[in-house]
Amino acid sequence: MSGGVLVPGSTIGILGGGQLGRMTALAAANLGYRCHIFAPEAESPAALVSADWTRAAYDDHAALRALASKIDVATYEFENVPVACVAFLEQLAPVRPSTEPLRVAQHRAREKAFFEGIDVAVAPYAVAGNEAELIAAAKHVGLPAIAKTATEGYDGKGQARLEAGTDLPAVWAALGGRELIVEGVVDFIAEASVIVARGMDGVARCFPIGRNVHRGGILHTTTVPGGFDDKLLRQAEVIGRRAADAFGLVGVLCVELFIGRDGRVLANEMAPRPHNSGHWTQDGCVTSQFEQLVRAICGLPLGPVGLRARQVVMTNLIGDEAADWLRIAGAPDAKLHLYGKRQARPGRKMGHVNRLVT
Numbered sequence: 001m002s003g004g005v006l007v008p009g010s011t012i013g014i015l016g017g018g019q020l021g022r023m024t025a026l027a028a029a030n031l032g033y034r035c036h037i038f039a040p041e042a043e044s045p046a047a048l049v050s051a052d053w054t055r056a057a058y059d060d061h062a063a064l065r066a067l068a069s070k071i072d073v074a075t076y077e078f079e080n081v082p083v084a085c086v087a088f089l090e091q092l093a094p095v096r097p098s099t100e101p102l103r104v105a106q107h108r109a110r111e112k113a114f115f116e117g118i119d120v121a122v123a124p125y126a127v128a129g130n131e132a133e134l135i136a137a138a139k140h141v142g143l144p145a146i147a148k149t150a151t152e153g154y155d156g157k158g159q160a161r162l163e164a165g166t167d168l169p170a171v172w173a174a175l176g177g178r179e180l181i182v183e184g185v186v187d188f189i190a191e192a193s194v195i196v197a198r199g200m201d202g203v204a205r206c207f208p209i210g211r212n213v214h215r216g217g218i219l220h221t222t223t224v225p226g227g228f229d230d231k232l233l234r235q236a237e238v239i240g241r242r243a244a245d246a247f248g249l250v251g252v253l254c255v256e257l258f259i260g261r262d263g264r265v266l267a268n269e270m271a272p273r274p275h276n277s278g279h280w281t282q283d284g285c286v287t288s289q290f291e292q293l294v295r296a297i298c299g300l301p302l303g304p305v306g307l308r309a310r311q312v313v314m315t316n317l318i319g320d321e322a323a324d325w326l327r328i329a330g331a332p333d334a335k336l337h338l339y340g341k342r343q344a345r346p347g348r349k350m351g352h353v354n355r356l357v358t
């Protein structure tokens with residue numbers, strides 16, 4: 001079809017089999033598309049709701065070739081899909097977004113340099129590749145600070161707080177003796193995130209910006225609107241749009257933000273995919289972040305992003321919290337979403353609930 005538009009009935013390949021892929025697949029199905037999940041795990045929340053799936057390792061070239069022959073476009077839902085896997089697939093089928101935002105998002109130091117390169121402020125930081133550099137980095141950045149593994153951290157994992165008197169060699173050992181970045185602790189009054197979708201025509205659209213509250217490093221709630229003033233919201237939108245434009249992104253991208261006590265907006269990290277802080281859009285927005293991703297990568301126009309309620313509150317159901325599902329299902333203002341995961345391990349995201357205030 002003309003202009004690269006994929007007609008309904010086309011197949012979307014999704015690298016990664018978690019809940020983000022699941023919710024993308026559900027949105028895709030709603031628009032008449034089929035999804036093919038590619039993931040190494042034995043159990044996949046995404047595969048449970050998709051037309052097809054391949055269980056294979058991310059470096060299985062034969063399996064990736066077979067995938068490419070069955071799909072019209074591919075995307076990724078998991079941030080740590082190896083860049084080499086995406087680059088290999090990219091030679092065989094269109095992959096949206098491309099490898100570059102993934103490569104940047106997989107490494108905290110690259111991420112910081114990216115933000116600095118587009119003139120977006122970040123917390124003071126330094127990189128440390130060994131114990132002596134960690135000591136130097138802590139001195140350079142100043143305490144209190146947070147040491148984070150440069151790669152593979154999520155939900156607060158792979159982080160340690162550094163205070164005066166912290167045993168830095170012990171921190172180096174505890175974080176696995178891997179490359180770290182040390183960040184100054186930001187005195188924020190709030191956390192927020194800007195989620196932006198950008199289509200094949202280069203048109204970008206931001207979702208209304210929410211306020212995020214974390215517990216133990218894991219997102220607990222997102223509230224939209226977040227009670228931020230217009231100036232701040234504009235700053236946040238500019239950051240999202242600038243990031244998406246810099247990548248020539250086709251897809252969805254989230255930038256996590258710190259709102260400083262001094263009114264400055266700092267970028268924390270980014271993800272070139274739908275984000276937990278955007279789950280409220282499923283019930284609280286005319287178009288969800290998942291539908292927006294499907295629209296973008298299939299060459300459709302982006303959907304409208306108006307709020308459908310006076311306020312929306314998304315609450316994650318982590319570990320045992322999901323055991324309360326039946327009570328939540330009966331609450332008059334609650335929309336329950338469960339990911340179909342069998343085991344509720346501590347810290348594991350099992351589902352979420354969107355509450356609409358009308």
Ligand SMILES: Nc1ncnc2c1ncn2[C@@H]1O[C@H](COP(=O)(O)OP(=O)(O)O)[C@@H](O)[C@H]1O
Pocket residue numbers: 123146148153154155156157183184185186187191214217218256268269
């Ligand atoms: N430099 C910082 N200053 C203050 N709080 C921070 C800083 N870095 C991280 N945090 C807190 O820890 C949470 C998780 O850190 P983040 O860097 O987003 O890693 P993850 O990949 O685990 O989400 C943040 O949302 C924030 O609440």
Ligand SMILES: [Mg+2]
Pocket residue numbers: 155256269
């Ligand atoms: Mg984060």
